[in-house]
Amino acid sequence: MSYQALYRVFRSQSFEEVIGQKHVTTTLKNAIARNKISHAYLFNGPRGTGKTSIAKIFAKAINCTERYDGEPCNTCPSCISITNGSNSDVIEIDAASNNGVDEIRNIRDKVKYAPGESKYKVYIIDEVHMLTTGAFNALLKTLEEPPAHAIFILATTEPHKIPPTIISRCQRFDFKAISTPDIMQHLAYVCDKEAITYEQAALEFIAQSAEGGMRDALSILDQAIAFGDESLTLQHVLNVTGSVGKEEFRQLTDLIIQHDVRGAFDLFHQLLSDGKEVNRLVNDLIYFLRDVIVDFVTGEQQEGEIYTLELSTIYEMIDKINDTLVSMRFAVNMNLHFEVLIVKLSELVKVKEKINGPATETIDHAYIDERLKAFEEKLSAVQLNPVVSAPSKPAKRENKTKNHFSMAQIETVLDNANREDLTYLQENWQSLIDHVKQNDQRALVSLLQNSEPVAASATHVLIKFSDDIHSDIVNKDEEKREKIESIVYTIINKKVKMVGVPDSQWLQVRHEYIQNRKAQPVDKPKQQDIVKTAEELFGKDTINIID
Structure with missing residues (x-):
């Protein structure tokens, strides 16, 4: 027979x-x-x-x-x-x-x-x-x-x-799709009956590739056994299915995260020359990232640059891969789409590194002590001799710290703030956070989770953030700010501009705003030299004049 x-x-x-x-x-x-x-x-x-x-x-x-x-x-x-x-x-x-x-x-x-x-x-x-x-x-x-x-x-x-x-x-x-463990168990039974030596990893890969179909699993097994001459290894299965192993995907993602686009291109073309299919590569890349997410959740992280990223970044990477998969269905040159995907993923990692980088620069206390001492000496000289002029060549201004907000923007909100708009926004703020959670916008959820509106007008809203970095993101990341503003519009049906202020400085900012509004402008010419000297020593942005 x-x-x-x-x-x-x-x-x-x-x-x-x-x-x-x-x-x-x-x-x-x-x-x-x-x-x-x-x-x-x-x-x-x-x-x-x-x-x-x-x-x-x-x-x-x-x-x-x-x-x-x-x-x-x-x-x-x-x-x-x-x-x-x-x-x-x-x-x-x-x-x-x-x-x-x-x-x-x-x-x-x-x-x-x-x-x-x-x-x-x-x-x-x-x-x-x-x-x-x-x-x-x-x-x-x-x-x-x-x-x-x-x-x-x-x-x-x-x-x-x-x-x-x-x-x-x-x-x-x-009828249900057959589970992966059931398929693996049956494949092991078949191999034992046929006296075939096998690797467990090979059976697992076949079961996953079959996607719930026992006939597909047995067909792949039959082909892999013929390729391997009465033995079954993971490499045999990868060769007959045109798939790529985890090690190759780890190398590819390492190159992408390191922004070595040329190296990623070379590896991709090497895989193509080995007979791998582009369509299969994209699908297997999604499965690889799925396994990485599982490793994150179970705490079984392994070696590789991919494990240095945040989960939110990996989620966005999968979204971009899915978009590419859809585009490739109607593409003439699928290789080009995969190359563009490599560039997109590299740029995505760059953007995330920029956003998630250090929020403030390290404070050089020795430098501050040195500048304070110099300022005290200058101040003593000015008080003894008010006509002493400032240095002929201004010193180079250096800004060692950064504010997480703009005082001018905050004043714009507070100048026109009213209790009615603030109360309405506070009542609906939790609805906004729930809306973001329901739409699975994880980046915005973490941003808004510990936030609270503290002032509002018909055109602006001032939001207090418990973390300084979140305030900085809202004030500087125009894309995220516009997303939040659009969601606010859907909740309160009013288009407003958002301004962020850190919780750690909100009380001081409010106090200074009230004091500045109460104080009358006073002309003190003798203090101008002191102010000018302080600006030269510390930079104009760090000086706050209080009458």
């Missing part, structure tokens, strides 16, 4: 042998054992999950003369003939190629005749959704009231294409 593919050799021959469809097999076994057999069944679910296999097992079980507890014996003449495909009372029809009215009328004409060698005639119509509208109409009456000896089993991967009038006349069973 000629060689048979593994998925044919290891096709399930009883309900107990079926992998991963316990809810279907248990129901059918009980129905057969209690002699409560329906006239029509609809099996729907992903490819390779056992729909046709269970249909044949069902046909054997109802015609078996020696069945026990709903299971076929697989030894009686009826079971053997159905297994071999020689039983004339079990008719398999491929609706993809026999989808016309004439074929269905032929079934309708012949179904009235009694079975020749079995108790029941069983019609298994595969890919039934491919039937034409006329063929479905021709099937309706027969399906509703078939002869007592006839049973119809309809199998499909797309039940939404079947008319409701057909579905309502059948008992419907929804």
